[in-house]
Amino acid sequence: MQIDILTLFPEMFSGVLGQSMLQKATEKSAVNYNVVNFRDFADNKHSTVDDYPYGGGAGMVLKPQPIFDAVAALKEKAESKQPRVILLCPQGERYEQKKAEELAKEEHLIFICGHYEGYDERIREYVVTDEISIGDYVLTGGELGAMVVVDSVVRLLPEVLGNQESHMKDSFSTGLLEHPHYTRPADFRGMKVPEVLLSGNHKFIEEWRNKEALRRTLQRRPDLFDKIKLTAEQEKWLKEVKKDVE
Incomplete structure (x- = not known):
């Protein structure tokens, strides 16, 4: 399995992916990790990836261009041209073991880890195949959520666990989901x-x-x-x- 992770803080993953079962999975050639700083894909001289939300409001919104282009570049290099593109988001479907088992059957997963107030809605509509939430609470970014999902998926890959039968025995402020966000360009x-x-x-x-x-x-x-x-x-x-x- 190929796992690409788009993040503004790639250093957060070095310890997690290099330890325990996640490291053993790479040693057994069950998975290859590729952590990408999507700021590298920004098309402006200041490498900015966020902007103020249209309509006003607090916080900043991630721009579509860096993420669109980063995902496109990863797809272009991939053997599988139809990867699952996963957005870590409080508005996504509640993550459960059945979803982990579903994702473990894929050849290529791309995780998008956001920060700030939210994502430009066009990222959800035109890039993402899956939106996942690990619970009804808000983190500072999607990195920890991605680590949770990656761990739960990789351990299900063939030959990663010593005993293949082990995993088979494993057992908000307004109250509403948030509205869509958009930022420049219009x-x-x-x-x-x-x-x-x-x-x-x-x-x-x-x-x-x-x-x-x-x-x-x-x-x-x-x-x-x-x-x-x-x-x-x-x-x-x-x-x-x-x-x-x-």
């Missing part, structure tokens, strides 16, 4: 930012963000609605969203 290779975010009308932007948060929660984690109390306005928006989804 038109990236024909993929455009929603017009409302460029309008400058903060009332419309806030309404769009609320509706999109409701939509994403409805589609991905409807169980969260059992744990929160919506305002009258959110209830109205949720009814509108349900009509769109139906």
